[in-house]
Amino acid sequence: MITVHYFARLRELTGKGEESLDRAPLTVEELLDWAETTYPGFGKDTIHVAVNEEYARKEDVIQAGDVCAFIPPVSGG
Amino acid sequence: MITVHYFARLRELTGKGEESLDRAPLTVEELLDWAETTYPGFGKDTIHVAVNEEYARKEDVIQAGDVCAFIPPVSGG
Amino acid sequence: MKQFELVDTPIDPQKYSEFVLHPAAGAVTVFTGHVREWTHGVRTLYLAYEAYIPMAEKKLAEIGEEMEEKWPGVRVAMAHRIGELKISDIAVVIAVSSPHRKAAYEANEYAIERIKEVVPIWKKEIWEDGEEWIGAQKKYPEKGSR
């Protein structure tokens, strides 16, 4: 199982703040593809993924137990 | 009569904060020359003169009633 | 307070400037970002900020490390507020001390640029006639004419 977090626009689109997925291991790119398919309008091309609170690359592999977060363009400050 | 103010090093050198002079009209340069003669070590080449709270040029003429100040290199901030 | 923190209550800049002050510090710069009423002719009623809190605090601390590396001798404290903020409320504070002023200015400006790039915080603007999460506009032009 992995945990995925949704924030801001994605939280509103998915209607949830987080969920658990039984799909590990999978790459970041595969996770983004899954999200785009599951939630039309997800907009994966503008979204980064954090794995265990660190930005991850598309080819990084997510393992069971990892905590993931979809990071849409940030706008703090 | 004109009033002249002394600050910082010049106040300590002259031993006074201000004095009145019965020398107007005179130019700023003449005032500086007078100060250098009267107070050895005055250091007129590094000192600006303010007339009525505005920096004055060497050739400006000081009139009776003007308030002058010797401005050594500033070091605020 | 923590040196790098997300808070959900009003920010007191004084706490952060006191945190960075020390006897060798000759200069302190404090930047505060405030909710602005008007942006490009649109009136904001209030803002809502959301964050991935643990990662945001970690990223703030990393920015602090970058600053200490680029400007040796600076001390830094930063906070970002989340939740609903009204006009003029402080959204972010950056306090930097340094022996000399140049580094205090430069490091402070560097911090806000980096916050806007990498810290997972999102702003929603609420106007009289709508609302929108900010940050994605460039890539979602269909979302509005603004």
Add this chain to the structure above:
Amino acid sequence: MKQFELVDTPIDPQKYSEFVLHPAAGAVTVFTGHVREWTHGVRTLYLAYEAYIPMAEKKLAEIGEEMEEKWPGVRVAMAHRIGELKISDIAVVIAVSSPHRKAAYEANEYAIERIKEVVPIWKKEIWEDGEEWIGAQKKYPEKGSR
């Protein structure tokens, strides 16, 4: 408080940042200059500042006008303290607000540079083994080996 003032009591930066804040301000920068304990390896015990007060306040106001001209939309408040200051005391505060942050940083840094150039304020450093009015060293090398 006045927008541009010399004071002989401790400076509270908050007063000046509140003065410049308004609903269109998205950014506020507050610079504070503090008495530093060590300068070039010499330990300062305390400082004494002296000013030509009316002219100094007038020059601060003129710097404020220069800033508003160069960075339209900024609001400024500044104060300098005189008298005896101990380590970490605030000697000068510059608060600048602006709709956007870049002007708030730039205008603030401009202000401190101008203050050091034109405002008639003088600093005397008092060390364990002596004291000196600062500002004239370059032209009076005989005054000390520092």
